Amino acid sequence: MARVxxxxxxxxxxxxxxGPMLNQMVASGHQVFACTPDAPKEIRDRLSDMGVVYQPVxxxxxxxxxxRDFRSLMKLFHLFKTVKPxxxxxxxxxxxxxxxxxxxxxxxxxxxxxxxGLGYAFSNVGFKTRLVGFIVRRLxxxxxxxxxxxxxxxxxxxxxxxxxxxxxNQDKAVLVNGSGVDxxxxxxxxxxxxxSCLLIARFIKDKGIYEYVDAARIIKQKYPEVKFRLVGFIxxxxxxxxxxxxxxxxxxxxxEYPGYLLDVHPAIxxxxxxxxxxxxxxxxxxxxxxxxxxGRPVITTDTPGCxxxxxxxxxxxxxxxxxxxxxxxxIEYFIDQPAEIERMGKVSRQIAEDKYDVHKVNAVILNxxxxx
Numbered sequence: 001m002a003r004v005x006x007x008x009x010x011x012x013x014x015x016x017x018x019g020p021m022l023n024q025m026v027a028s029g030h031q032v033f034a035c036t037p038d039a040p041k042e043i044r045d046r047l048s049d050m051g052v053v054y055q056p057v058x059x060x061x062x063x064x065x066x067x068r069d070f071r072s073l074m075k076l077f078h079l080f081k082t083v084k085p086x087x088x089x090x091x092x093x094x095x096x097x098x099x100x101x102x103x104x105x106x107x108x109x110x111x112x113x114x115x116x117g118l119g120y121a122f123s124n125v126g127f128k129t130r131l132v133g134f135i136v137r138r139l140x141x142x143x144x145x146x147x148x149x150x151x152x153x154x155x156x157x158x159x160x161x162x163x164x165x166x167x168x169n170q171d172k173a174v175l176v177n178g179s180g181v182d183x184x185x186x187x188x189x190x191x192x193x194x195x196s197c198l199l200i201a202r203f204i205k206d207k208g209i210y211e212y213v214d215a216a217r218i219i220k221q222k223y224p225e226v227k228f229r230l231v232g233f234i235x236x237x238x239x240x241x242x243x244x245x246x247x248x249x250x251x252x253x254x255x256e257y258p259g260y261l262l263d264v265h266p267a268i269x270x271x272x273x274x275x276x277x278x279x280x281x282x283x284x285x286x287x288x289x290x291x292x293x294x295g296r297p298v299i300t301t302d303t304p305g306c307x308x309x310x311x312x313x314x315x316x317x318x319x320x321x322x323x324x325x326x327x328x329x330x331i332e333y334f335i336d337q338p339a340e341i342e343r344m345g346k347v348s349r350q351i352a353e354d355k356y357d358v359h360k361v362n363a364v365i366l367n368x369x370x371x372x
Contacts, residue, residue, distance in 0.1 A: 002030045002371060005085035005108075007076075007095040009059060011039035012262060015046055017116075017179045017286055018091070020358045021365065026051040028372055033083050042262070055079060059094055064132060073098045080106035087369060091116045093136065100143035112369055113144060114151040115161065116179070117305065118281030122160075141166045149368050153178045153283030156304030174368055177308075178284025180358030181293045188295035188349055189269040191342065195335060196227035198271035198296075200264055200287040201278070202235040208277030208301070208321075209241050215277075215327040216254050223335055231267050233260040268294045272341050273334055276300045279321035284308060293352040297344035299330045309356075315347035 004025055008014060014022065014034050025032045034047055035055045047054045057079060059072050072094075080088070080102050087110035090099035096113040103111045122133055144150055144167050151174050152158035158175055161167045197216070201207040209230070216228035230249075234240050249255040261267055264287070268274070274291030276298070282305030291298055292309060298316035300306040312318045317333070319326040334341050366372030 002086040003033070003084065004030050004369075004371065005033045005035065005055075005080065005083055005088050005103075007035045007057065007088070007090045007099045009036060009092045009095055011036040011043045013091075014039070014052075014054075015043060016262070019046075019050070020180070020182055021362045022047070022052050023050055024359075024362050024366060025371060028366070030371055033085065035079070055083070059098070064135075069094075069098065073102055076102035077105050080108055086110065087112065087371075089114065089369070093119050093140075097136075097139045097143040100146050104146040110369070111147045112149050112151070113147050114153070114365075115157055116153055116283035118157060118160075122281050137164060137166060141168075144172070147172060149174050151176050151365060151368075154305045154308055157281075157283065174364070176361050176364050177356050178289055178305075178361065179286050180361030181286070181289035181352055181356050182358045183293050183353050183356075186265070186268075186290050186293035186352075188345070189265075191272050191345075192270050194225055194227065195223075195272045195338065195341075196229060196270065197273050197275050197331060198229045198231065198267055198291075199275050199277075200231040200261075200267065200290075201276065201285075202237065203230075203232050203241045203246065204235050204237045204280065205239040205241060206278065206280035208279060211277045211322060211324050211327060212275060213249055213254060214324045215275075215331060218324070218328050219331055219335075220254060226331075226335065227256060228254065229256045229258065229267065229271065231258055231261055231264060264290060265294075268296060271296060273316075273331065274298045275327070275331070276306065277319070277321070277327055278306055279303055282306055289352065289356045292348040292356065295345040295349040297334065297341055297348060299327065309351070311347070311351070315344045315351055 022032055032052045033055050034052045035057045037059050044054050058075050060068050085108055088103040088108050089112045090096040091114035100111055150172050158173050199212050219226055250257050268291055274296045276285055278301055284305045288309045298310050301321045302318040303321055310316045310318050317330040
C-alpha cells in the first residue's frame with residue numbers, strides 16, 4: 001500500500017476530472033490524500049465517501065504575488081512532512097510547480113506531474129503575459145527536473161515542452177488521452193425536439209465565449225428558434241469576461257444561462273450540438289469528452305488539445321480559432337441537415353469509447369506510477 005498525495009487548484013476538479021482515478025487508487029488498496037483550496041462540503045463529503053482524505057491547502061491559483069506563493073510553498077512543505085506520502089501527483093500550473101518543489105524539499109520519494117493545459121502564461125499576448133510566461137517556464141524547468149514522469153494530455157504540449165527545453169529527459173514524458181471520461185456514467189441520451197447548442201467552460205475570453213455569443217446573435221436573426229446555452233462561471237483569470245456582458249446576453253435573449261452546474265448531464269442531454277470555439281492553450285477539454293460520450297457532435301477549433309477530439313466531417317467540425325463566420329457555417333450545416341446530428345453523434349460516442357474511456361486513460365497513469 002502506498003500513501004499518495006494528489007494536488008490540484010480547483011476543488012471541483014477532484015470529482016469531475018480526477019474522481020475515477022482517485023477511486024481506482026483507493027480500490028487498489030492505496031491511502032489517498034486529495035488537496036485543493038476551499039473545497040465545499042459537497043466535495044468533501046463525496047471524497048470521504050470514496051475513501052479519500054481531503055486536506056485543504058492555501059494556493060492562489062491565478063495570482064503572481066511572490067510572497068504569497070512562497071507562503072504557499074512553505075505550507076505545502078509542512079503538509080508533505082505531516083502526511084509523509086510515498087508519492088505526489090500535481091496537476092495544473094501552480095500545483096505542478098510548487099507541489100514538485102515542496103515534495104522535493106520534504107523528501108517525497110516519487111514525484112509526478114500532469115500538464116493539463118498551458119494556461120494564459122503561454123499565450124505571449126502583452127508585455128505582462130510574456131514576463132509571466134518567462135518566469136513560469138523557468139519554474140517549470142526546475143520543478144519538472146524533480147519528477148520521475150510527466151503526463152501530457154496532447155502531443156502539441158508535449159512537443160512544446162521538449163522544444164523549450166522544459167523537460168530535458170524525453171523518457172520522462174508520457175502521453176495520455178486527456179483526463180478521460182467515464183463512458184458508463186456519460187452515455188448517449190435522446191436529442192431534444194428543437195436544435196440547441198451548448199458551451200461549458202470557465203468564462204474567460206480565450207475559451208471563445210465572445211465568438212460563441214456573436215455566432216448565436218447571427219444565427220438567431222435567421223433562426224430565432226435555435227437555442228444557445230452557456231454553462232459555467234466567471235473566472236478569476238485576467239481574461240475573464242465581465243458580469244455585465246453576461247447579464248446583457250441573458251437579458252437580450254441571445255443566451256440561456258442555467259448557471260454553474262457540478263453535474264452537467266442535464267445540460268448535455270438538452271443539447272443537440274456541443275460547441276467549444278476555444279483558443280485557450282488546452283490540455284484536452286473535459287467538457288468535449290463528456291459531450292462525445294453522450295453522443296453529441298462537436299464543433300471546436302483546430303488548436304492543440306481540441307483538434308484531437310474531432311475527425312472533421314465525421315463527428316463534427318474543426319474550425320479556425322476566432323473565425324465567427326466558420327462557426328456560423330458549421331452550426332448552419334446542422335440546421336440544414338438535421339439527420340447529420342444523429343450520424344455524427346454516433347461517431348462521437350465511438351471515439352469516446354475507443355480513445356477516451358477513463359479506465360483506459362487511468363490504467364496508463366497508474367501503471368506508470370506503479371499503483372495498478
